[in-house]
Amino acid sequence: MPFPQERPRRLRRTEALRSLVREVSLSPDDLMWPLFVVPGAKVRKAVPSMPGVFQLSVDELVAEAQSGWDVGVRSVILFGVPEHKDAGGSEAFADDGIVPRAVRALREKIPQLVVATDVCLCEYTDHGHCGILKPPRAGGPHQDLGVDNDLTLPILAKEAVAHARAGADIVAPSDMMDGRVAAIREGLDVAGYPDVPILSYAAKYAGAFYGPFRDAAESAPREGPGIPKDRKGYQMDPANAREAMREVALDLAEGADMVMVKPAVPYLDIVRMVRERFDVPVAAYHVSGEYAMIKAAGRAGWIDEDRVVLETLLCIRRAGADFVLTYAAKDAAGLLTGGRR
16 A cells, blocks of 8 residues: 555645644753843843843843743853953853853843853953963974863863852863863862753864854964964864764763753754764754854744744754753743843
């Protein structure tokens, strides 16, 4: 008997039927909202390359997080822009640094909010790299330049402990140093925070989609003698997939509780590979360039922005992400719940 070709479309006939058999869902619980915190008070500075995204002082950050909470956003991740930057990123691990201050404020005002913190040095160093730079060797070749991986590890651990001490629910190392998950896990355990989980940026690619983020976080690598021009020496080559599996496996062996793929849409094959191989929560970061392109096309009238945002996030979930980090979290949550503000 021939297969009845009309059978699949019977289940698409009405919205109720489509909802009944839908394989993947999208809800505000699936979204984590990146927020940028800066010094000062009453600061709400728009990021021109990311419409709808702002640099926020702690007071404004709390208000923004509350507005997200009101439409269903239950988790945020914080990126800090410090008062002072130096070669060692010293403000990254200051107990009174910008991120610990923001964490404490959120803990007080919205106690049920899940607060994750980015653990990296790029926002805190005056050269913009994610770790401490190697001193240049006199007459040495260009490949001698780069980040000193092992010297960076204890600083990242101190940063994670400072965030945990302030009340962070999750620490999320994004630096891509080898061995940083083990260093952070040990640092947290020794400091008395064994229950703080690590969300590792395990497969973070040295792609071209991060430009708007670097405007918001003021973290672009600075050009100068002895400073590598990019982060290709420690972030992943976009051509590699099997390497991503090794990176994820290493981070899990070192104590990561969750892993992340970044960026999201150009790397959905990696999201699927991680999902199928590892039985842990998997996140995907819908990064600034992806967000900005949708915003630009929406403002030009070329796409229905609301539909494209929800479709994009749904498809990231379909690829295997348990949750998605996205700058569109509040808008998407409002669309999903009917409480858009």
